[in-house]
Amino acid sequence: MRRLEPGDPPAIGGYPLLAVLGAGGMGQVFLSRTASGRPLALKTLRPEFGLDPGFEERFAREIASSDRARSAWTVPVVDYSPPGQKPQWLATEYAPAPSLADWVEHNGPLPEPLLRALAAELAEGLRAVHRAGFAHRDVKPSNVLLARRHPLLIDFGIARAADDTRHTRTGGVIGSPGYMAPEQAAGGISAEPGDVFSLGATLAYAATGNGPFLQPGEIPSAAQLLYRIVHEEPALDGVPPALAPLLAACLHKSAQARPTADELMERIGAAPGSWTAALPAELSADIAAKEAELQALLQRTAPLPPPPHQAPPTGFGPPVAYVEPSAVHVRPPALPPAPASLARRSARLRTAVGVVAGVVATVVVVALAWPDGGDGRTDGSGRTSPPPSPSPSSSRSTTSEALPSSWVGTWKGTGPGSASGDGVVNARTTKVSVTVTLHAAARGGIVGRQISHVIDAGSGRDIGCTETLRLQETHATSMVFEAATSTPTDPSTGVVCMPGNIYTLTKAGADTLKLGDEGSQTAGSPARLTRSS
Known part of the structure; x- marks a missing residue:
C-alpha cells in the first residue's frame, strides 16, 4: 500500500481513492471506501480492454453473474462501472491480507501443514465456483489472498469477462503463462479442468517458490512457457512427497484425466478449521499489521457523503454502498x-x-x-x-x-x-x-x-x-x-x-x-x- 500520486484521480465512480494497493496485467488497484466506511478494493481496467467490441457488455454481464458464485472463498462485488464509462472499474470488499505471490517471494515456500490446508481451502473454493456453473479462468499466486479466516480467490469476474470470447472463438490468451492449462495455452476453452491445472501450478509455487514450468532464477519468455506447458512435464522437485502425486494429477496434460474439485477435496482430506490452525505466527502478524494499517487510514480519512440524487444499488451485497444513476446497467446496442x-x-x-x-x-x-x-x-x-x-x-x-x-x-x-x-x-x-x-x-x-x-x-x-x-x-x-x-x-x-x-x-x-x-x-x-x- 502506498500513497496516491499527484496524477491519480481523487475518486472513481463516486468512491474516494485513499491509497494505491498495486497494479497488474489487468489494471491498477486502489483502496477506497463506501459512504458508511466499508473498505473497498477498486480496480480500474487497462484501457486496451475497451478496444474489444463487446467487452464492456461482457464485463457487466460476468461481474453481475459472478455474484451467484459468492462463497467464503471469494470477495463480494460491491459495485462496478456501467457500459460506456471510462475508466472501467470494479469495487469489491477489501481483504487486508498478503497475496500468495508476495508472501512466498518475501518469506519462502509454505510449510507442509499450511500448504495442505491451502490446497484444501482452494479446492473447496473452486468447488463452490464450479457448482455455481462457472470457472475462474485465472487462478495464480497473485490472485490468492492469504486472509485470516480463509484464503480468497480474487479477479473472478474480470478473468471471465476478458477470457469469454478470446478463447472460444476469435480471442487470444488470458491468464498467467506459467499457470494456465495446456488447452488454455492452445487457445481452447478454459473451463473447470483448467482451474484444477492452474491450482496445481499455484500449489507447486507455494511449495517450492517456483512455478512448475520455470527453472530457478530464470525469466523466460511467454513463448517458452506456452511451449513447456503444452509439451513438457512439470518440475515438482521440492514438493512434499505426500502432495506430489496430487499435484501431478492436477497438472496432467489431458483435461479429462485431472481430478475434479470434489475429488481433490476427498484426496486431500484436511480437517475443518485446518487453515486457521496452520497459520504461522509470521503470517498472522503480517495480517494483523495490514489490518491495523487499514484502520488507521480509514480513521484519518473522513467518508464522503453520498452525492445528491444517488440511489442504493440493487442486487449487489448489503446496501451500504452508493452508485450514481448512470450505474443502471442497460444492455447497449449490438456492436x-x-x-x-x-x-x-x-x-x-x-x-x-x-x-x-x-x-x-x-x-x-x-x-x-x-x-x-x-x-x-x-x-x-x-x-x-x-x-x-x-x-x-x-x-x-x-x-x-x-x-x-x-x-x-x-x-x-x-x-x-x-x-x-x-x-x-x-x-x-x-x-x-x-x-x-x-x-x-x-x-x-x-x-x-x-x-x-x-x-x-x-x-x-x-x-x-x-x-x-x-x-x-x-x-x-x-x-x-x-x-x-x-x-x-x-x-x-x-x-x-x-x-x-x-x-x-x-x-x-x-x-x-x-x-x-x-x-x-x-x-x-x-x-x-x-x-x-
Whole structure:
C-alpha cells in the first residue's frame, strides 16, 4: 500500500481513492471506501480492454453473474462501472491480507501443514465456483489472498469477462503463462479442468517458490512457457512427497484425466478449521499489521457523503454502498463484428516469474515498416522502445539460435474460416488465407511477416491483419514467432490490430509447415502452409 500520486484521480465512480494497493496485467488497484466506511478494493481496467467490441457488455454481464458464485472463498462485488464509462472499474470488499505471490517471494515456500490446508481451502473454493456453473479462468499466486479466516480467490469476474470470447472463438490468451492449462495455452476453452491445472501450478509455487514450468532464477519468455506447458512435464522437485502425486494429477496434460474439485477435496482430506490452525505466527502478524494499517487510514480519512440524487444499488451485497444513476446497467446496442486474423486477438504476454501483461481482445497490432526502414521497436502510439534482448532459452529444448536456411521462403495456406461466431462480438468468417514470408535472422530478430486475409461472412470485408514477425524461440523442428507489429490488411475496414500474438510452426516436410495448437491463431485458420517459392 502506498500513497496516491499527484496524477491519480481523487475518486472513481463516486468512491474516494485513499491509497494505491498495486497494479497488474489487468489494471491498477486502489483502496477506497463506501459512504458508511466499508473498505473497498477498486480496480480500474487497462484501457486496451475497451478496444474489444463487446467487452464492456461482457464485463457487466460476468461481474453481475459472478455474484451467484459468492462463497467464503471469494470477495463480494460491491459495485462496478456501467457500459460506456471510462475508466472501467470494479469495487469489491477489501481483504487486508498478503497475496500468495508476495508472501512466498518475501518469506519462502509454505510449510507442509499450511500448504495442505491451502490446497484444501482452494479446492473447496473452486468447488463452490464450479457448482455455481462457472470457472475462474485465472487462478495464480497473485490472485490468492492469504486472509485470516480463509484464503480468497480474487479477479473472478474480470478473468471471465476478458477470457469469454478470446478463447472460444476469435480471442487470444488470458491468464498467467506459467499457470494456465495446456488447452488454455492452445487457445481452447478454459473451463473447470483448467482451474484444477492452474491450482496445481499455484500449489507447486507455494511449495517450492517456483512455478512448475520455470527453472530457478530464470525469466523466460511467454513463448517458452506456452511451449513447456503444452509439451513438457512439470518440475515438482521440492514438493512434499505426500502432495506430489496430487499435484501431478492436477497438472496432467489431458483435461479429462485431472481430478475434479470434489475429488481433490476427498484426496486431500484436511480437517475443518485446518487453515486457521496452520497459520504461522509470521503470517498472522503480517495480517494483523495490514489490518491495523487499514484502520488507521480509514480513521484519518473522513467518508464522503453520498452525492445528491444517488440511489442504493440493487442486487449487489448489503446496501451500504452508493452508485450514481448512470450505474443502471442497460444492455447497449449490438456492436459490429469483431475483427479476426491468423493471430487470435492480442495476447501480449510478458512474463517475469508470474508477472503477466493484460490481454486485449481485438485483433493484432501497430505499424512498423518491413522489410525496409523498420527495426521492430515501435509501439502502437508511435513511441520507440529499446530493442528486444533475446530471453534465455531452455536448455531442454533449444537447439539453435537462428532460423534454419530450410525455412527461408514464402509459405501459403488457406483455411475454411468459422461459422460459429455470433456476428456481434465474434465475426463469422468464410475463408482465412495466410502468406508467411521468412528470411534469415537470429533469435530475437525480425524474421519476416505474415499477411492474413480473413473474410467476414456478413459483409465480405477483409478483416485480417498483416504482422511483422520476430523469431522468439528455436527448437529442433519447430519455431515460435511473436507478432512485433501489425496493421490492418485492408486499412479501409478500420480494423484495430494489436501486437504480441504468438505462433508455433513445425516443419512437417521439406515444403510443409504445420501450425501448432499452442498459439494465437483464430478459428478456421489453415492447419498447414506450403512453400510457394
